[in-house]
Amino acid sequence: MGNDQDYLAKLQDYYADHGVLPSYATIMTLLGLRSKSPVAALVARFRLQGLLEFTPDKRLRPGARFFERTVYDSVRAGFPSPASDDQRDALTIDAYLVERPSQTVLVRVKGDSMIDAGIHSGDTVIVEKNAAANVGDLVIAIVDNEFTLKTLDREEGKFILRPANPAYPIIRPKGEMEIFGVVVGQYRKYKRR
Numbered sequence: 001m002g003n004d005q006d007y008l009a010k011l012q013d014y015y016a017d018h019g020v021l022p023s024y025a026t027i028m029t030l031l032g033l034r035s036k037s038p039v040a041a042l043v044a045r046f047r048l049q050g051l052l053e054f055t056p057d058k059r060l061r062p063g064a065r066f067f068e069r070t071v072y073d074s075v076r077a078g079f080p081s082p083a084s085d086d087q088r089d090a091l092t093i094d095a096y097l098v099e100r101p102s103q104t105v106l107v108r109v110k111g112d113s114m115i116d117a118g119i120h121s122g123d124t125v126i127v128e129k130n131a132a133a134n135v136g137d138l139v140i141a142i143v144d145n146e147f148t149l150k151t152l153d154r155e156e157g158k159f160i161l162r163p164a165n166p167a168y169p170i171i172r173p174k175g176e177m178e179i180f181g182v183v184v185g186q187y188r189k190y191k192r193r
Helices: 003-016 024-031 036-048 093-098
Strands: 050-052 058-064 069-072 087-093 106-107 124-129 138-143 146-155 158-162 176-189
Touching: 003 024, 003 036, 024 036, 036 050, 124 138, 138 158, 146 176
Parallel strands: none
Antiparallel strands: 050 058, 069 087, 106 124, 124 176, 138 146, 138 176, 146 158
């Protein structure tokens, strides 16, 4: 049982490589176990913890907590602080960023009109589809049948879309403007060198 974190990590890596969880026989080989009995015990422990579950046809699949990641205390972006391995919490990124799965989409950003808001070309924003937005919200809006990502603002009683880059003009819709959704998060994957 002391190796459960290592076993879970190996199952997570297997899932990332293959898109499915291995059979009991493959788990036995993967984890270096001598029989299927410890595999069954491990699966039972992981099921109790919400890490694994069974499909209706009795195959293993990831449970609600399978994709949880450890959240460490913090790291300073200023002066260095003493190193610590203090674990604070665990979370799944999906559960953290997505409150309404049926209304949430991911949108890849193109262009640099929001660069001063920290949103770069190639980033992905998490958008909750909703026609209602507040001034100051980052929104995906439809103007003249085109999508754009801007900050919703108000000027002289009318809604406008404000870029976060001085090289771009404020959009003052002359016709209809529709809010597609509100940005609730973003992520960026860095390339390893």
